Amino acid sequence: MRSRTKTQSPYIAKKPFRQKLAKVWAYKWLYLMLLPVIVYYIVFKYVPMYGITIAFKDYNVFKGVLASPWCGLEVFKKIMTNKNFWEAIKNTLLLNVTTLLVSFPLTIIVSLMLNEVASAKFKKVTQSILYLPHFISWVVVAGIATNLFSLQGGTINHLLNSIGIDSIPFLSSNGWWIFTYVLCNVWKEIGWGTIIYLAALTGVDESLYEAAYLDGATKFQRLIYITLPSIKSVIVTMLILQISKMMTIGLDAPLLLGNSKVMGVSEVISTYTYRLGIERAKYSDSTAIGLFQSVINIIILLAADKFAKAIGEDGII
Amino acid sequence: MAATLKKKKKITVGQVINYALITLLAFVCLYPFLNVIAYSLSGYNAVLSGRVNFYPIDFSLEAYKQILGKTQIWNSMRTTVFVTVVGTALSLVLTTCAAYALSRQDLPGRTFLTGMILFTMYFGGGMIPTFLVVKGVGLYDTLGSLFIPQSVNVFNFIVMRTFFRNLPESLEEAARIDGASYVQVLIKIVLPLSLPIIATMGLFYAVGYWNTYFDALLYIQNPDKYTLQLRLRSLLFGEELNNSSANLEGMGTQVMTQSLKMATVAVSTIPILVVYPWLQKYFVKGVMIGSVKG
Numbered sequence: 001m002r003s004r005t006k007t008q009s010p011y012i013a014k015k016p017f018r019q020k021l022a023k024v025w026a027y028k029w030l031y032l033m034l035l036p037v038i039v040y041y042i043v044f045k046y047v048p049m050y051g052i053t054i055a056f057k058d059y060n061v062f063k064g065v066l067a068s069p070w071c072g073l074e075v076f077k078k079i080m081t082n083k084n085f086w087e088a089i090k091n092t093l094l095l096n097v098t099t100l101l102v103s104f105p106l107t108i109i110v111s112l113m114l115n116e117v118a119s120a121k122f123k124k125v126t127q128s129i130l131y132l133p134h135f136i137s138w139v140v141v142a143g144i145a146t147n148l149f150s151l152q153g154g155t156i157n158h159l160l161n162s163i164g165i166d167s168i169p170f171l172s173s174n175g176w177w178i179f180t181y182v183l184c185n186v187w188k189e190i191g192w193g194t195i196i197y198l199a200a201l202t203g204v205d206e207s208l209y210e211a212a213y214l215d216g217a218t219k220f221q222r223l224i225y226i227t228l229p230s231i232k233s234v235i236v237t238m239l240i241l242q243i244s245k246m247m248t249i250g251l252d253a254p255l256l257l258g259n260s261k262v263m264g265v266s267e268v269i270s271t272y273t274y275r276l277g278i279e280r281a282k283y284s285d286s287t288a289i290g291l292f293q294s295v296i297n298i299i300i301l302l303a304a305d306k307f308a309k310a311i312g313e314d315g316i317i
Numbered sequence: 318m319a320a321t322l323k324k325k326k327k328i329t330v331g332q333v334i335n336y337a338l339i340t341l342l343a344f345v346c347l348y349p350f351l352n353v354i355a356y357s358l359s360g361y362n363a364v365l366s367g368r369v370n371f372y373p374i375d376f377s378l379e380a381y382k383q384i385l386g387k388t389q390i391w392n393s394m395r396t397t398v399f400v401t402v403v404g405t406a407l408s409l410v411l412t413t414c415a416a417y418a419l420s421r422q423d424l425p426g427r428t429f430l431t432g433m434i435l436f437t438m439y440f441g442g443g444m445i446p447t448f449l450v451v452k453g454v455g456l457y458d459t460l461g462s463l464f465i466p467q468s469v470n471v472f473n474f475i476v477m478r479t480f481f482r483n484l485p486e487s488l489e490e491a492a493r494i495d496g497a498s499y500v501q502v503l504i505k506i507v508l509p510l511s512l513p514i515i516a517t518m519g520l521f522y523a524v525g526y527w528n529t530y531f532d533a534l535l536y537i538q539n540p541d542k543y544t545l546q547l548r549l550r551s552l553l554f555g556e557e558l559n560n561s562s563a564n565l566e567g568m569g570t571q572v573m574t575q576s577l578k579m580a581t582v583a584v585s586t587i588p589i590l591v592v593y594p595w596l597q598k599y600f601v602k603g604v605m606i607g608s609v610k611g
Contacts, residue, residue, distance in 0.1 A: 030418040037415035048442025137528035158367035290443025
């Protein structure tokens with residue numbers, strides 16, 4: 001079909017371009033379908049990326065993003081010398097690392113336990129229950145947590161009192177608050193996290209187990225020498241993925257669980273940028289912190305990816 | 318009889334412990350919900366004395382009567398239902414279109430366009446620049462701000478694209494040879510085969526919109542437009558409820574408040590609990606496709 005155009009066109013140089021155009025035209029409906037999504041990404045993702053320039057500007061609400069005067073690295077100098085900024089970074093890492101240390105091994109253990117369950121019905125019911133908290137909003141989780149853990153009138157403290165233990169300040173002392181924060185996170189996501197491991201576990205070759213069984217390997221030995229090595233690459237990938245998110249923290253959990261008493265540990269990067277940017281309207285400062293965080297994130301991500309490839313695993317990008 | 322005996326023999330101590338631990342874990346996951354329901358259905362004195370734990374004491378529907386009598390709750394419920402329904406529909410249409418178009422291996426410019434979408438997973442403008450754009454396009458303090466700026470999720474896009482790619486090519490080719498356009502192929506062949514994945518994506522989007530808290534906090538000013546989550550927060554952690562129930566009840570306010578709070582939590586969570594069992598069989602598959610990177 002295209003050959004006709006070829007013979008008709010006297011201009012050799014224009015030929016490939018025309019062909020290309022004809023080819024693109026053949027897909028016009030697909031491009032039309034894509035158009036709204038591309039517009040969406042440009043408006044809501046790429047224009048804000050340009051907006052990052054206000055981190056290098058003395059932003060003035062009346063002048064807007066484009067007309068505000070440049071000020072170089074002034075904003076960065078200001079935030080870097082701010083104690084609160086480093087405090088927020090420290091808290092972000094503290095909460096993320098603690099949560100990871102608890103939830104990561106626990107998720108694998110729960111997956112292994114679920115995998116050992118022979119009764120399909122029991123497995124299905126428990127899995128349904130374990131996945132459920134993932135779908136609950138943080139507002140609700142925080143509300144429930146307050147009802148359970150508050151110093152006065154909290155169900156757990158009532159229980160402790162009734163067996164002769166003093167009330168525990170789950171939500172109002174720094175150390176216990178971290179405990180409660182990690183607990184809520186683990187409660188919410190542990191079941192959901194098992195899905196990927198369970199999928200990997202179903203792929204383990206049954207004949208390996210049979211062979212080991214015939215050789216007299218105990219259940220525990222089979223777990224250590226067959227099961228874990230079989231899902232090793234999933235474990236490594238998940239770990240690297242999690243580590244690459246260490247500087248990112250959701251705003252909902254610390255904002256909703258936190259209170260003025262535990263600000264020293266609950267103020268993380270996301271809540272700090274929120275308070276600075278929205279509550280105190282310091283747009284440039286808040287944006288600069290966001291950019292700093294994004295850059296660190298990308299560095300960690302690239303490093304993690306490189307590391308994964310270096311040890312012979314699939315990359316994560 | 319012999320067969321059952323043989324089967325029973327296989328149950329070891331380890332297995333019993335395993336079942337017990339999993340049951341315990343499931344209970345821990347369920348316990349907070351039971352606690353909420355117990356509080357919301359218990360009478361004054363029981364709540365006051367702290368006897369309520371995971372079943373209601375002195376059964377009472379008073380808290381629900383009060384909550385459902387509040388026009389604010391109904392307003393917020395309407396707002397949230399609207400955002401969830403319209404948002405999910407918009408998200409599904411946009412994601413399906415983009416995923417289908419970019420699942421065609423022969424589409425010119427496919428790599429660039431896909432890369433453009435994937436890049437936003439790793440880098441973004443951040444809170445304030447996005448806030449300024451939402452304000453700039455006139456969405457600030459409108460319900461549109463709760464679903465338009467979030468309408469396409471990269472993760473869901475990858476899941477759908479992977480799913481479309483794995484559909485048998487021969488079906489589509491046959492239709493193409495018969496002269497069907499891409500749009501016809503999508504509607505008549507691809508979509509009917511993709512109902513499970515669409516249900517999964519629908520669930521993810523709908524739950525996301527239902528639970529949206531932060532966007533509402535950022536973009537909604539007018540209390541009349543509060544979503545359920547925003548309303549819930551101001552009821553749970555603000556003063557709103559204390560005052561109103563103080564007017565209504567006088568004595569025993571604080572305790573009633575606890576029941577009221579938990580009744581509000583229950584009301585705002587029940588819709589998810591109702592939909593959840595129906596879609597549960599689908600979403601595991603969705604997560605697994607998503608974990609295989611695009």
